[in-house]
Amino acid sequence: MANNLLTIVVPCYNEEEVLPETVKELGKILNDLIGQQKINAxxxxxxxxxxSKDKTWQLIKQYSQKSQYITGIKFTRNYGHQNALLAGMSLAVKYSDMIITIDADLQDDVNAIYKMVDKYHEGFDVVYGVRNSRETDTFFKKHTALMYYKLMQKMGVNLVPDSADYRLLSKRATESLLSYKERNLFLRGMVPLIGYKSAKVYYPRKERYAGTSKYPLKKMIHFALDGITSFSIAPIHLILSLGIITTIVSIVLMIYTLVQKVMGHVVSGWSSLMISIWLLGGIQLISISTIGEYVGKVFTEVKHRPRFNIEEENYSIRMESKKK
Incomplete structure (x- = not known):
């Protein structure tokens, strides 16, 4: 088979506990698809x-020496999940006809890969892996996720609900995605922008196989805010509206105060004064912080620093046969 070469990109950060099972599960999927002649050998x-600070890279190197289909790249330091996905796609797109991205924790059902490949053969360039329920989530995570998707939709950001970074992209779709040069990455918002024919594959999400989550609450909140500020200027418009409302309220209060003074009903207003100070101070701090977030992103973008640096990689060496 000359075409239909698939690369499954798996970002890893301290995954030594789950990596052996990940290699086993994904390796089985790969061999099955090769046996069915749906992908290139x-x-x-x-x-x-x-x-990673554990033995993740040592394990990857060991597996790559034992199995020809296992390859890897190593960052010089931690650059984040989104950059890891981008690095894998940037390298794989040179040789692959389709690329699937999936996390190493095995929460995403690997069996959905069969359906993704089938959709690719049906002519779809983008295939989203979408979870069919949130039963494994806590009450807080489930409802905050739903609120987040609704908020992003109202802000004009085209997200696929209940879809994260488990997806298939064709070669041309991947090349289009890589042409977006911003460094503030939010891939689940960027992929719908490329506009190619897309489909969805539904699957049940599982509990993490082993290890601990790499996305605690603080990191999830930062990621959510990054998504909002990377794709919408609605918060800036909200600040403008808030400023107008505050100004109108202030004018009304000023008129009310003058009327009370003329009528001789001057009463000590310590409480209302303190409330006003705290309210206006809070609004100002929120406004400055929001604007500062956008200024910070501009600051990051204009420096044009590399998204990542690779210390070791063996992918291109193993793929030389295809280049010939």
């Missing part, structure tokens, strides 16, 4: 070591 698993 040179198809690969590409593990991206995102600055």
């Amino acid at each position: 040179n198809s690969k698993l590409l593990f991206v070591n995102d600055g």
